[in-house]
């Protein structure tokens with residue numbers, strides 16, 4: 001049962017989301033010190049980290065509660081605790097609500113109101129807007145990418161209490177990254193999504209339109225990631241790394257336009273999206 005409660009939080013995704021939040025926190029601390037400002041205590045930052053992990057875990061549990069019937073229709077999700085009926089829906093719902101009720105006040109009162117409000121916005125938009133919209137339109141993706149992009153901004157506002165430009169650029173990087181990240185998955189799991197009645201882009205508009213979107217979003221992603229180096233939070237070494245990594249990720253996406261590119265390409269793009277993001281954040285945190 002404990003293992004299934006942990007699974008309700010989607011631990012691997014939560015861990016990766018926390019990494020992006022830590023990235024925001026790290027870069028904001030450097031920025032704030034350079035301006036001669038004060039950085040909150042390590043205790044406050046630890047509570048910000050805890051609050052973020054809990055709000056993301058709670059959001060994921062509520063997403064699994066809402067999707068317990070459609071999750072049963074897809075190979076990827078059918079073994080989830082609520083879909084497989086190993087936990088009752090009430091337990092999932094109560095767990096998700098409990099995590100949400102602890103985490104948002106924690107961010108709000110132990111960190112600051114801006115961080116609390118952004119956490120609440122991410123939670124509500126993910127659970128109440130994105131999740132039900134997945135069944136209706138492929139436009140759910142850019143909506144779901146908003147809560148997915150908020151965590152680095154949570155890290156930023158936890159340190160500064162403000163939504164400064166570099167924090168918003170980090171939001172932009174995460175927002176744009178999610179589009180190729182997910183369109184790659186939606187391509188190689190297209191049949192699963194079709195069966196479950198999820199209107200993802202390859203189901204709604206076809207493969208070609210999806211691949212064009214991957215290329216377009218990757219191109220803008222490279223540009224926005226480069227802008228971080230002129231916003232004062234990272235130097236020329238980061239810029240070179242961002243352009244090299246972005247160039248590689250873009251080339252991988254563009255390879256999907258070749259007629260021979262199939263599901264193997266889409267899987268490589270998904271793994272590539274993970275490696276790209278980790279290395280980009282590492283370069284940003286190194287900061288030269």
Ligand code: HEM
Pocket residue numbers: 012013016017020076141144145148149178181182185189
């Ligand atoms: C609109 C936004 C997003 C959508 C729709 C989405 C969707 C998905 C899906 C469906 C998978 C499962 C892939 C498979 O094995 O078939 C996945 C995996 C993953 N995603 Fe995302 N994702 C989004 C945003 C994010 C964000 C913001 C992060 C964190 C920075 C993230 C991190 C991960 C990780 C670490 C995995 C692999 C681990 C696992 O499957 O448990 N994703 N994503």
Ligand SMILES: CC(C)=CCC/C(C)=C/CC/C(C)=C/COP(=O)(O)OP(=O)(O)O
Pocket residue numbers: 013014017055056059060063067119122123126130131144145147148150151
């Ligand atoms: C700070 C905060 C509360 C963030 C919100 C939670 C979060 C991890 C958002 C990531 C973005 C996202 C839409 C993921 C996929 O969900 P999905 O429903 O498409 O995935 P699934 O099909 O695997 O259930």
